[in-house]
Amino acid sequence: MAQSNPPFMSGVPELLLLRLLQQQEMYGYDLVRAIRRVTGEAISLGEGVIYPILHSLERNGSLKSKRKPVGGRTRVYYSLTRKGRDRLDQLQNDWRRIQGGITTALETPSNA
Amino acid sequence: MAQSNPPFMSGVPELLLLRLLQQQEMYGYDLVRAIRRVTGEAISLGEGVIYPILHSLERNGSLKSKRKPVGGRTRVYYSLTRKGRDRLDQLQNDWRRIQGGITTALETPSNA
DNA sequence: GCTATATACCTTGAACTACGAGGTATATTA
């Protein structure tokens, strides 16, 4: 049936999201700016990336949400569940492995 | 018109390829195994990834190739051109930036 | 001699992610 594993480097947007939400509850629009900020402008993910991930993480029980009316508008604040914390750990390990592998490859001296 | 930039983390397979070819000329089948090896098994890219990249890099002048018959079979050895070295530098910088951004995000203490 | 595995090249269709443009609505600033 040709089912495919996720691409080896995916999961980074999800990782960043979960990491930020581990530190404090946040809402989508804010996460967009926070990701730019905490990565030193290196990574910029639009709302078209953020919102779908938030929704799917909530659907699978990694996040819980809470609506807060703030000055006429409504914000949807997300925070981690137990499952979300586990998922964060897993993604963090995955990332370290990938990152380490690439670093090794790049650091190997030309005359090896 | 909706023309899209490449995903922010793409270019890693290309980076690994160019990095290996900077060290020595290699052929496709060998690169597949080399990438697994130099990344400590963290990254495994199949031939379906490697060959198309080699072809497109050759087409755009980043690689040059040379066919060598070896014991009945033919190997296509690739090596970097000037343009390929420039491309490697650029991808290496891109990667360092991304990698640094993510590291910063992950290292920020929970009570920040 | 036969079969399976390894080498070596390649392409293709589907799966998946990320991008960008859009749409709604309220609040604030000019």
Next chain:
DNA sequence: TAATATACCTCGTAGTTCAAGGTATATAGC
């Protein structure tokens, strides 16, 4: 009153990676 910022969202598509195939020769095991 008009433009910008906040805040939510979806959708089409572009670009990448994946897995599975196909061809062909060489080698190793039985």
